[in-house]
Amino acid sequence: MLRTQVPAAPDMVGNTHATATSPAAPADWLAQRFAAVRAETLRLAAPLSAEDAMLQSMPDASPAKWHLAHTTWFFDRFVLQAAGLPPLRPQWNALFNSYYESAGPRHPRPQRGLLSRPTLQDVLDWRRELDATLPALMASGRFDSAALHRVELGLHHEQQHQELLLTDIKHAFSCNALMPAYANHLPVITGEAVPLRWIARDEGVAEIGHDRWPMDSGDFAFDNESPRHRVLLAAHALANRPVSNGEYRQFIEEGGYRRPELWLSEGWATVQAQDWQRPLYWQPDLEHAFTLAGPRGLDPHAPVCHLSYFEADAFARWAGGRLPTEAEWERAASLRAVLGRFADSGFLEPQPAAAAEGLLQLFGDVWEWTASPYTAYPGYRPWPGEVGEYNGKFMCGQWVLRGGSAVTPSRHARASYRNFFPPASRWQFAGLRLAKDRP
Template sequence: MSLVDQFLTIRKYTESICEPLQTEDYVVQPIEDVSPPKWHLGHTTWFFETFILKPHGVNYQEYNPDYNFVFNSYYETVGARVIRTDRGNLSRPSVNEIYQYRHYVDEAMSSLLSETITDEVMELLILGFNHEQQHQELLLTDIKYILGNNPLFPVYSSDWIEHEEIQIQPDRIAVAEGVYEIGYAGSDFCFDNELNRHKVYLNDFEINATLETNGTYLDFIKAGGYSDFNYWHAEGWDWVKKNGIKAPMYWHDIDGAWFNYTYAGLLPLNMLHPVTHISYYEAYAFASWKGMRLPTEFEWEVAAKQFGWGKRWEWTESAYLPYPGFSKAPGAIGEYNGKFMVNQKVLRGASVATPKDHGRITYRNFFHPHLRWQFTGIRLAK
């Protein structure tokens, strides 16, 4: 596949995610962590325009100078920007205008990529591919939050499968004490937070072969898990009380029966589906109730060769920190990971919303402990 075809395939998939939406759905921002779908469409386009076309395109004319302010996400080096909480206030530019912007940039990128490009542009292009694919995952989960908090619980797509039943395996996987190598070792693309490869010492441990299900989590709820402070970190217990948390996100107790909002609408809770949309606080409390714990990210990486993963982001007990020898790339491109390596927990694996070629065993996702709008789940260790 040519570079132009690779570029257009990725770009078209982003737009296909938005096909089921009504125009009004594109603008909603229910919470700070969820961006309006039209902002994702504009921001991913701005990335290619800002980092490739403007510095490397021959005679490229910027589409709209105001868009640098509107669609810059967090790059201080690039200039001022609309703050994250105000993205939902952007009634303009319109959805149609943003699609016109995408078309304009796609044409310019296709022209650029039809010629021989430098190694520097190739490196930026591959980063841009992966950046857009990250936003495809965010788009899917942001759309679910937008529709899942609509009182009518509208259907996004009945064809989009987000859950598969788990055949629970009672045996645990045992990993022997020893020194293991952690981090990305290949020559293909990886994010800078997967580097550098280094050694860690691990004690003996065991890890479950399967994720926890809705059924096992419902047992936790029925046992009073959300009303017993003994299972929770103090910060997590404060979060439960302050926010009135009683179940995972998208669970609804209707006349004594549990339902779950999905892309197909509100459906009866399936006890064999993997529990999802769980915060770190909840994952920790559940593990405590079970007399177990969450694995560290290093235990997860070592053991993951022996179990199936990729349907849920799995909380670990590891703080999001740089690996030994980590260094930020110069300029705006290097801003991303380094500035966020504080007060967050690492999640490993991938989810049903993650593009398939992002499923690296070394991939490090990271979120604040209270967040749960992503497809997050639980795997226990001992």
């Protein structure tokens, strides 16, 4: 059993340059980053028992043990084997391949919780072996620039799974009548929310996306963030902060979940079929919610989270606004340093905005749903080879979220980052920021 207490850290962390060092970074720097990212995954898993690590509470979530194994499989398959080296655990390939058709067969996603073997200790032993093998190979000069790029891709991939490990265990613990805490003493910030104000934006041409092709030019970004391109934006306004719990509670109390005219057709059908009456994890009294620290009083000033796209869109319509497009969001965010309350801060739940002027909480606290479907940018090309399945094949039926959340690693965030989920997804730390058109 691994058990440690998750420490609190400063409340605002991030990367002022928005991204990590270039994919062409020296192997010694990359080896240091590899060690840090891999250690962080183990730190996040440390409060969990072997029994906790087996839990899969729904098909969209995965057990913590699977996250520990899959991230190791990724390096084994796409770095070691791609460099012509033998796999460390070839017999486990099908168990921990997620969705890579070109990499062979896969264990069914909804049945990952049935994988009692290999044991958690077996998985941790595999991690230790890979964590010793891969840096030694980098130090030997065995890897070319393409292999080093795949190492960095694997690190950003692992950071995605660090976030998923927390969102998935939160959902699993919420299904337990004891409502156990992942961490008993998470810090909180008290204080009233900054009043909602509108920040006007003029009509104009904006450049969005990341100029990252070919692979070894510039800072790291996923392929779905490129190419950089120009978009015409109409005059609009953005709210200075995300919508709060208190504002969303007013939506509920005024019948928001009972008014079909506020909802997209598919959203209203989902509300009826799933009997949605409030955000995920809110208790019926609308005063308490389940958190990674267990049940807590609902802070009316903190950003609302665990909303589906349908709920975010319905609230925006009720409030007389709309969701921002991802281009509107990125133009605003690209002018700011990537600072916010990310997972590194230790809060692990959204906190109220600090008193300040301008656009607040663009990064951290909650992912923000946008009005943009997840589609390819003009001129998009997926990565070559097997890793080309990473993003592009999901460009159907999903919606874009921006900004990162309280469980996103700070070095994983940047203004061009495009997260995406199906519109009914609620277990991610997703909220919304209002937008509106201007004459």
